[in-house]
Amino acid sequence: MNFFVKKIKGLFFILVALAIMEMIVGFTASKETWEMIVTIAVQILQFLLFILLMVLLRKIIRQSADKEKQYRKLLDLSPEAIYVHRKGILVYSNDAGAKLFGFKEPFELINLPWKEILNAKSYESLKSSSDKYEVDQQFKIHHFNLYEEDENVRYIEAKSTYILFDGEPAREVIARDVTVQEKDSQRLKELSYLDTLTQLPNRRSLLEELDQVIKVSEQMNKSFGIMFVDLDGFKQINDSYGHAKGDFLLKQVSEYLKLCIREEDVVGRFGGDEFIIILPNAVQTDCIVIAQKIIDNMPLFISDFQDQVTLSIGISLYPQNGNDLDTIMLLADKAMYKAKKHGKNNFQFFDIGT
Known part of the structure; x- marks a missing residue:
């Protein structure tokens, strides 16, 4: 296309030059034979150049149409x-x-x-x-x-x-x-927030959820509770029966904890045999009711290991025990170890004297 455009520009330049030449000859030359010859030659050359120009224009139009047809064909296919x-x-x-x-x-x-x-x-x-x-x-x-x-x-x-x-x-x-x-991307994202064994929210998901609950509770001037749940005797199950039995127990406990909490609460696996329960908009009495329910009904649900496995639960409250994620998590963990010191299979709140 550019080749033809350059040729057309060149031909226009020549035509203009010939027109100027014809004008000069007309003004300066006398009415002699050579003047007539030059005039006729210029006119013939102009005519030939005009014909060539038309041929080039036709080629450009045809080339453009062919390219458009090819482009349409590529689009169609x-x-x-x-x-x-x-x-x-x-x-x-x-x-x-x-x-x-x-x-x-x-x-x-x-x-x-x-x-x-x-x-x-x-x-x-x-x-x-x-x-x-x-x-x-x-x-x-x-x-x-x-x-x-x-x-x-x-x-x-x-x-x-x-x-x-x-x-x-x-x-x-x-x-x-x-x-x-x-959908693959969504699935990968979901997996990054789920514990693969129990299908509960994992550590990452729990920490993000807790951070959000803190922000909402601060804005709404509400309290909430967090429970740190640990299985007593889990190591002995793994050592005595193998990891397959241990994994089965973790799945059972996961299903059990979901049955014990309220609809708005969140339970997740923090790691190993440790679970976290977040209780939005909860006060101390709400936490006591749920923790007692978990402790009391555990033997009925975990029938295979009822004499070997119990739960120790530590509880911290926002804002009484702290107003940031790290503090609340740490104090719930300390309260859980306090429950273990008190003979396990019980729940304890964090207090200053812990």
Whole structure:
């Protein structure tokens, strides 16, 4: 294309030069034979150059049309969904684009606004993604959800930019379904916050939850309790029956603790045979009721090891015992060791004299 453009510029320059030459000859030369010859030669050369110019223009137009056909063909065959729209009205879609939105043929989308292509919930998700950008921003990346009739949700990633389409400004959108990748990512995130053995929140999850409870309690001027739960006799179970039996016991205790707490409480495995229970919006009497329930019913639930395993529980309260995460955790741990010193199978609160 650039080669032809340079040639056209050169021909225009020559034509201008010849026109100027013809004018000079007309003003300076006498009415002689050579003047006529030069004039005719210049005119013939101008005509030939004009013909050559037309041929080059035709080649450029044909080349441009061929390139557009090739580009359209690439768009049509692309496995990614591709759309072109002007002010939200679609002027082009390829086959993959039609299928992504549940249409059989691309022509079914033409001249439709996004609002008519997507259902209300999906359109709101797209609009929410678009609202963070300026209207005329050159490049945009959208992440939005497609909500289907069977309540299935698909996650879509789309990139859009300004282009010239059929000689007019438009916006090209390249979209792809990233549902598999998104679900894998969510699953990995969930696993990073779950204890793989018990499926309870792990240490990381518990600390983040406790940090959030502290902030809310401070804002609302509420108290809460934290329990540090440790299994008495767990090492002997592992040593006597093996790790498989020990893992089975930890799973049983996990299920048991979930049954003993309130709906708003959180129980998680802190590590080894240690569990943490967070009791939002709880005072000392609430903690006593739950701790006593845990201690009293343990033998009924853990039937296989009822004579060998008990629980020691340490409890600290916010804000009475501290107002930061590290202090509350440390004092609950100290209260738990106090429970062990008192013969195990009991619960103790932290106090200054501990």
